Amino acid sequence: MQQTRPDLGAPASYTFPKPQRISVGGGTVVAIDVPGQQLASLRLVHPFGGAVEPLEAMGVSALTSEVLEDGPDGQSSLAPALERHGAEWISRVSWDGFITGLDAPTNRLGEAVHLFADAVRRPALKADDIVRRRDQLLERFWLDASSASTLAMRSLGGQLFTGRYATPLAGGPVKLADITPETVARFHADSIASVAGTLVVVGDLAGVDLEELGRTVFGDAAPAPERATTEPAPPPGELPRVLIVDRPGSVQSALVIAHRAPSRSQVDLPRAEGISEVLGGMFTSRLNMELRERLGYTYGAGSRFDLRRDSGVFFMSTQVEAGTTAHSVTSSLEQVNKLRAGGVTEDELSTVRESNTVGLPVSYSTARSMAGALVDMVVHDLPDDHVDRTRAGYEKLTAEDMNSAAVEYLRPEEAVVVVVGDARSLRGPLTETGVGPVEVRSPESLWS
Structure with missing residues (x-):
């Protein structure tokens, strides 16, 4: 028997859940409770992306993001340690933010977050790990640039901006090579370890103590400073x-x-x-x-x-x-x-x-x-x-x-x-x- 397809009804208008905000020490927890969502996502946001890097240390935020995965004990120890709690490490840098985090089962979130806090606030930052990660980023830069489309996109910055945006987010092959372990340690101490940031938590939070999570992640770190924004200047040259x-x-x-x-x-x-x-x-x-x-x-x-x-x-x-x-x-x-x-x-x-x-x-x-x-x-x-x-x-x-x-x-x-x-x-x-x-x-x- 042939059946006809039912007519589509009008789509319902979607409403994004209203987040809860809690001030804890020097930071803020922003959370959404999703009943039944047993895999929670936690993200820590610091306002220190590539745009605010000094020109003599371009790429330090991207390198630091990579090095954090070496964990409190160094030598790529973080991922296997988190796996014991069913958790996955997240870390990325944009022009405007330094984001770390994890995805973990809600019933293991407390244990995983203690390890996460150590990884973010108290990483080993061993010199050998930093040099190894720096060399990997340099190698990856040219490997990625072997793609013509990637090379074209990375070439844009110098055509549109002067200053930091003229160099790719990861620092480029010249400046990145100059970053030392001491530079990474100084950036981490000034911009990550000592700054509370904002903690995002989403999942089934029925049994989760958000204030305790905030205290674990923020510790005694200070509030994030206000970031001044100034429109970067264009390079000289005729347009188009x-x-x-x-x-x-x-x-x-x-x-x-x-x-x-x-x-x-x-x-x-x-x-x-x-x-x-x-x-x-x-x-x-x-x-x-x-x-x-x-x-x-x-x-x-x-x-x-x-x-x-x-x-x-x-x-x-x-x-x-x-x-x-x-x-x-x-x-x-x-x-x-x-x-x-x-x-x-x-x-x-x-x-x-x-x-x-x-x-x-x-x-x-x-x-x-x-x-x-x-x-x-x-x-x-x-x-x-x-x-x-x-x-x-x-x-x-x-x-x-x-x-x-x-x-x-x-x-x-x-x-x-x-x-x-x-x-x-x-x-x-x-x-x-x-x-x-x-x-x-x-x-x-x-x-x-």
Whole structure:
């Protein structure tokens, strides 16, 4: 017997759980109780990401994050020690935050957190471990840079900023090599061990004493200092312009077209990210339909914003056959200009609304995803109802909102084009596009 598919009902509007906040000593615990969620996620947030590193110690936060995994006893002792409690270590650094944490069963959380606190506040920081981790990061830097797309992204900073952002987050191959064990120990003492931070906890917290967790993690550490933000200056040079990072003989090109954007606090997120999705954030986006489906130049093209506390970046990216590079650049810029001039369609508007609202219950169905949202709120000083505000912003988006966002947030006249590929064959065609002056650099010269 043939059955017909039932009609879909209207999706329910999602509401993000309201977090509980508790002041404990010099820090704050931010928690969400999720009954039945027996795997808890715990994150400790310090406001010391790569953006605030001194120029003579670029990469120290990334290196310190790696070294903490060596544990209170050194020699990579932390992971196996946590495994005895069913816990997994988490550590990462962004431009705006230093985040450590663990995922653990709620009935083992207390035991795991004591070990976590020792790892964060009282790590061994043995010189041999630090040098080993530094050498691994240096090796990984060039291994990752063997990917043309990674190299293109890492080349962007020096084209858009002066100061810290001109060098990749991990410090680059030159500055990172200069970091000594003493530099790491000093950074850890000043920025991690002595600063309480904010502790995020998500899971079934029925039997969890949050104040005790806070006392264990914070100890007698001091409150985090206020962080002043100053917009970094751009480098000199004409805009728009083209940088070719030379990879002789390459049959493909990785290209990124980017420009500076406002900071996270200055951006209307639904409008900005909505217009980015129309341009390059979905499979049916204009860049993908043009470069992949119509021209057949690539397997995929995309765009997105990278928003920080003091500035931001908007970029489009793809990889294409070398002979199509110049036309891929002009076609991408043409799609931006068409969107700015003609605005979005009703189908595009509807897709943006639905993709950012209907799936929210799934997006925040785990303790880890909720903890990630809370970390974002802490790092960027966002209100506790940030997720709900953003959802409401998407729900009420209009075509006029999106069209004004295209003009406000997409700035092709300020763009830099970074192409990683064979300079010998690319320089002429890219010059003929008339996008802007063309410069050729070797990868080794970018961060010297």
